[in-house]
Amino acid sequence: MSLRSLRWLLVPLLVVPLTWLLFTGFGRDPRVIESPLIGRPAPAWTTETLDGGQLSSAELTGRPYVVNFWASWCVPACVDEHPVLAAAHAEHGDRLTLVGVLFDDRPDDARRFLDRYGDAGYRHVLDERGRISIDFGVVGPPETFFVDAEGIVRAKMTGPLTDDVMARHLGTILPGVSR
Amino acid sequence: MIPTIGHAAILVGLALSAYAVVAYVLAARGGDARLSVSGRRAVIGSFVAAGIGCAAMMISLLAHDFSVLYVARNNATTTPPFISAISLWAALEGSILFWALLATGWAALVLHRYRERHRALMPWVGATLAGINLFFFTVMTWPGNPFARTAPVAAEGLGPNALLQNHPFMALHPPLLYLGYTGLAVPFAFGLAALVTRRLDEEWLRIVRRWTIIPWIFLTLGIVAGAWWSYEVLGWGGYWAWDPVENAALLPWLTATAFLHSAMVAERRGGLRIWTSALVIATFVLTLVGTFLTRSGVVASVHSFTQSAIGPWFLAAIVIALGVSLTLLVWRLPDLAGGGRPSGTVSRESAFLLNNVLFLGLTFAVLFGTLLPLIMLATTGEQISVGAPWYNAVTVPIFIALLFLMGVGPALPWGTASWRTLRDRFTVPLLAAVVVASTAVLAGIRDLGSLGTLALAIFVGGVMLDEVVRGARGRARGRGEDPATATWRLATRNRRRYGGYTVHLGVLVMAIGVAVSSGLAIDRTVTLAPGETAAIGAYEITHDRLIVEPLAADQRVIETRAEVTFRGPQRGTLGTALRDYPNSPTAIATPAVRTSLGEDLYVTLLASDPGSGTVTLHLFVNPLVVWIWIGGAIAGLGAAFAVWPERRTRPVTQPRAEPRPSRASVETVEGA
Numbered sequence: 001m002s003l004r005s006l007r008w009l010l011v012p013l014l015v016v017p018l019t020w021l022l023f024t025g026f027g028r029d030p031r032v033i034e035s036p037l038i039g040r041p042a043p044a045w046t047t048e049t050l051d052g053g054q055l056s057s058a059e060l061t062g063r064p065y066v067v068n069f070w071a072s073w074c075v076p077a078c079v080d081e082h083p084v085l086a087a088a089h090a091e092h093g094d095r096l097t098l099v100g101v102l103f104d105d106r107p108d109d110a111r112r113f114l115d116r117y118g119d120a121g122y123r124h125v126l127d128e129r130g131r132i133s134i135d136f137g138v139v140g141p142p143e144t145f146f147v148d149a150e151g152i153v154r155a156k157m158t159g160p161l162t163d164d165v166m167a168r169h170l171g172t173i174l175p176g177v178s179r
Numbered sequence: 180m181i182p183t184i185g186h187a188a189i190l191v192g193l194a195l196s197a198y199a200v201v202a203y204v205l206a207a208r209g210g211d212a213r214l215s216v217s218g219r220r221a222v223i224g225s226f227v228a229a230g231i232g233c234a235a236m237m238i239s240l241l242a243h244d245f246s247v248l249y250v251a252r253n254n255a256t257t258t259p260p261f262i263s264a265i266s267l268w269a270a271l272e273g274s275i276l277f278w279a280l281l282a283t284g285w286a287a288l289v290l291h292r293y294r295e296r297h298r299a300l301m302p303w304v305g306a307t308l309a310g311i312n313l314f315f316f317t318v319m320t321w322p323g324n325p326f327a328r329t330a331p332v333a334a335e336g337l338g339p340n341a342l343l344q345n346h347p348f349m350a351l352h353p354p355l356l357y358l359g360y361t362g363l364a365v366p367f368a369f370g371l372a373a374l375v376t377r378r379l380d381e382e383w384l385r386i387v388r389r390w391t392i393i394p395w396i397f398l399t400l401g402i403v404a405g406a407w408w409s410y411e412v413l414g415w416g417g418y419w420a421w422d423p424v425e426n427a428a429l430l431p432w433l434t435a436t437a438f439l440h441s442a443m444v445a446e447r448r449g450g451l452r453i454w455t456s457a458l459v460i461a462t463f464v465l466t467l468v469g470t471f472l473t474r475s476g477v478v479a480s481v482h483s484f485t486q487s488a489i490g491p492w493f494l495a496a497i498v499i500a501l502g503v504s505l506t507l508l509v510w511r512l513p514d515l516a517g518g519g520r521p522s523g524t525v526s527r528e529s530a531f532l533l534n535n536v537l538f539l540g541l542t543f544a545v546l547f548g549t550l551l552p553l554i555m556l557a558t559t560g561e562q563i564s565v566g567a568p569w570y571n572a573v574t575v576p577i578f579i580a581l582l583f584l585m586g587v588g589p590a591l592p593w594g595t596a597s598w599r600t601l602r603d604r605f606t607v608p609l610l611a612a613v614v615v616a617s618t619a620v621l622a623g624i625r626d627l628g629s630l631g632t633l634a635l636a637i638f639v640g641g642v643m644l645d646e647v648v649r650g651a652r653g654r655a656r657g658r659g660e661d662p663a664t665a666t667w668r669l670a671t672r673n674r675r676r677y678g679g680y681t682v683h684l685g686v687l688v689m690a691i692g693v694a695v696s697s698g699l700a701i702d703r704t705v706t707l708a709p710g711e712t713a714a715i716g717a718y719e720i721t722h723d724r725l726i727v728e729p730l731a732a733d734q735r736v737i738e739t740r741a742e743v744t745f746r747g748p749q750r751g752t753l754g755t756a757l758r759d760y761p762n763s764p765t766a767i768a769t770p771a772v773r774t775s776l777g778e779d780l781y782v783t784l785l786a787s788d789p790g791s792g793t794v795t796l797h798l799f800v801n802p803l804v805v806w807i808w809i810g811g812a813i814a815g816l817g818a819a820f821a822v823w824p825e826r827r828t829r830p831v832t833q834p835r836a837e838p839r840p841s842r843a844s845v846e847t848v849e850g851a
Contacts, residue, residue, distance in 0.1 A: 014501065
């Protein structure tokens with residue numbers, strides 16, 4: 001091989017590393033920081049439910065539960081994940097509690113959202129002055145926390161849930177669900 | 180109906196762009212001129228299609244048509260019309276649509292303008308530009324459809340990004356930047372065309388230089404407007420944070436600027452052809468990398484849009500652009516090598532070369548700093564971020580060296596400089612710089628960076644002034660014109676040179692603004708109850724009252740505003756606020772800035788207690804900041820002056836583009 005034809009090496013030498021480098025960036029969100037709550041007890045709360053009752057986190061302990069922060073104005077992410085939550089409630093509702101927490105939303109808007117996209121039957125609570133959101137360190141909906149029967153946070157999802165993500169995270173708190 | 184028209188327009192644009200690529204490639208290979216004509220018409224058609232797409236999106240936004248996903252995500256029924264209109268470029272899909280409008284616009288303009296000229300070059304230029312347009316339409320057809328619909332339709336949308344609706348500069352900064360980015364595709368297209376056809380001659384250089392300066396103007400103004408926006412909106416008192424996306428805009432600017440300088444040597448002395456074409460290619464690829472970093476969410480930044488599926492498509496575009504152009508360059512290397520004439524060590528050529536080395540050094544430093552977090556993540560898995568101190572330490576010395584060259588370079592003769600010329604031109608400015616620096620020390624300025632920059636600025640300004648005065652005096656004496664007329668005619672007859680000087684003057688003004696404002700700014704944080712007063716610098720600031728109320732323009736936005744009175748060199752009242760947007764988890768600061776030519780008073784509300792009315796304020800006095808924006812405007816005007824079409828009435832016998840008669844004759848002999 002003559003020295004002159006070695007110049008062709010320039011092309012892969014520049015293209016390949018750059019491509020590889022930019023490619024590795026995919027699938028990672030640099031802004032995601034793992035929740036410091038994981039492995040710790042879930043924050044406690046008592047608040048009003050969307051249908052006018054009261055609910056406290058103390059009533060939930062004893063069996064695994066999922067806390068989903070959402071808002072009616074959170075389109076399309078909260079709309080996208082809505083059927084996933086409904087399906088989880090339908091399938092595992094007998095041994096798992098789901099709770100929706102309204103993130104900076106008006107109760108009327110939230111009710112209209114549930115009318116339109118279907119109310120799966122699990123409870124939604126109001127978050128007066130954002131206290132629950134602050135305790136959980138929620139930045140923006142949707143965010144979902146998976147709490148086991150002992151009240152320890154085992155997993156957190158930032159962004160809309162999909163069936164895969166739901167199954168994976170449920171596996172951390174529900175025995176028998178594949179991880 | 181309207182969104183359907185918009186979507187159809189995108190599909191039409193896609194088809195026309197694809198056709199234009201094929202037609203131009205066939206025209207280039209077969210040489211049938213009619214194919215070129217129809218390719219051009221297809222490109223113009225794709226421009227019209229992109230225009231219809233943008234209009235459809237704007238109408239959908241103004242009508243709050245939430246059946247369009249983009250509108251539902253970036254608009255609400257309460258959004259004011261102005262914000263709705265500029266939301267066209269406030270998020271990913273819309274900005275790609277807007278981008279396509281600008282890209283097809285540049286392509287149509289260039290292909291139309293050169294329709295009768297450069298017959299060998301233009302088909303390849305057309306094919307490249309149409310190929311780039313095709314990419315944007317492809318993205319909009321598949322992964323980033325701006326007219327994707329929602330069903331069922333939401334009653335209310337999410338509203339525009341809080342940061343973007345907070346300041347009218349959002350109407351200015353992105354379009355300027357995008358105009359620069361998209362325009363840099365034109366020199367790239369000419370570069371590829373010249374490599375394919377082996378016509379990398381002086382004529383090519385002239386076109387490419389012209390079509391680099393025009394987008395360069397927009398890029399410069401876009402970067403300065405972005406710095407200004409960040410100063411007026413983000414509330415931390417600064418204007419440049421070495422954010423990855425700021426860097427992404429700076430990188431092509433650096434290589435484009437390096438190209439503009441090396442092109443002068445290439446034109447004047449021959450040679451540097453590999454170098455100049457590599458710079459043209461690098462500039463365009465860097466605009467793509469910049470876009471990739473902004474749009475894919477790979478790098479964390481205030482600018483990143485949410486993650487989306489278009490990342491891989493942009494990566495593919497980068498690989499294709501870089502691969503094709505590098506392959507062409509390497510293929511043509513044997514043709515490009517050699518051709519330069521030798522010159523002395525101290526000469527304008529070597530100043531230009533050193534300039535290019537420094538610009539390239541800056542490019543690598545900024546690129547390295549921007550990509551280092553990615554490199555670390557890919558190799559060690561560690562998350563790091565490269566901060567402003569690192570960038571300042573690495574780049575400030577290079578910037579200062581460039582500033583020095585800016586003064587020395589233009590005053591050096593081509594060829595070889597004699598000791599006498601050097602003494603002649605630099606003694607007085609050097610003395611002036613020493614005198615001013617000593618005065619500044621006596622006046623109490625101790626900061627070394629500020630002193631150095633000030634002295635350099637005086638030196639550079641002195642050399643430039645001397646250049647202009649010399650030229651004008653020669654002309655005034657030779658033709659009996661009065662000094663003002665002589666100066667104006669000198670400048671308008673040598674637009675490139677004097678436009679270039681004006682750009683340098685703008686950079687000088689910016690450098691002084693940056694040096695002084697970063698060296699001498701003062702700030703303090705105070706907590707004040709209503710009626711209490713605090714002092715900063717020569718100012719006294721009194722907290723009058725705290726007001727919490729919904730914004731008049733959009734009732735969903737709650738504004739917490741501190742009203743303060745200030746007395747000192749300027750006096751008056753200011754309102755500085757935190758705004759709670761329904762779709763933003765954190766309150767957005769709305770700093771109050773009172774600008775004067777001497778200094779800015781800058782007040783940010785950090786926290787407040789609605790019960791007692793007590794507020795915590797961050798106060799800044801930033802000297803000379805306004806000169807950074809003025810300098811940017813001067814630089815833009817200078818570049819516009821340089822490329823302004825010359826009147827073609829002057830006699831052809833006049834020597835080209837060289838003002839000093841004494842040297843012009845020497846040059847003609849040299850260049851012959």
